[in-house]
Amino acid sequence: MGKRAEAVSIIGGADGPTSVFIVGKEKGKRKRNLKQRIRAFFYERKKKRAEKIITANPHTLQEVTAYIINQYGGVELLGDERIVREEKNSLKTVLVLEHRSDLLGVLAKLDRPKEHTVEAVTEFMHQVRLREEAAEQISEEEFPMDFHVYEMRLFEGTLRVSIETVWEKFSVSYSSSSKTNMKKLRNIAKDLYCYYGVAETDISLRSERYLALRQILCE
Secondary structure, X not given: OOOOOOEXXXXXXXXXXXXXXXXXXXXXXXXXXXXXHHHHHHXXXXXXXXXXXXXXOOOOHHHHHHHHHHHHOOEEOOOOOHHHHHXXXXXXXXXXXXXXXXXXXXXXXXXXXXXXOHHHHHHHHHHHHHHHHHHHHOOOOOOOOOEEEEEEEEOOEEEEEEEEOOOOEEEEEEEEOXXXXXXXXXXXXXXXXXXXXXXXXXXXXXXXXXXXXXXXXXX
């Protein structure tokens, strides 16, 4: 038998800052099996239920910050900590691409590899890293950001909230080795998203803020 052909699958946007690649045997598209179709059916039902209970009751990011500190004892991480630097740089690349791609020059648009080979993917990932480095070097005067990470150690796990006030970005991540504690942390994350809430315009436009709230309510 000949050597098994290798291929690269690209997950995510073609020119997003954090594309993921998998090297292995290339497979054609497969239809969803019965279990996957059942899961999709129930997920659609969850989305519809979530949409019915979402009402306009927004809070500002400043109010959310106070809620995190007062309600859950959140502590802000220092700006020079690795996790803060990495999250800020990743978000900055996304925001620059979305709002000021001209600051990245030729790196603003990266073409998907024409050939699914390890060499082509390696070169593409090199260009992605160059773009992230270029975004990191953009000054605060050219592209202002006000980024903060708040951390809570709860239920033998960690919950972090990332807040960017200039471009109004909000996200929550959590981890624990216990499934029971993961559920508790997920409930806190849900509470934070619900407190942040949405405005009428978010609901009508199905904004990113609205979709994030709907997603957490479906979990």
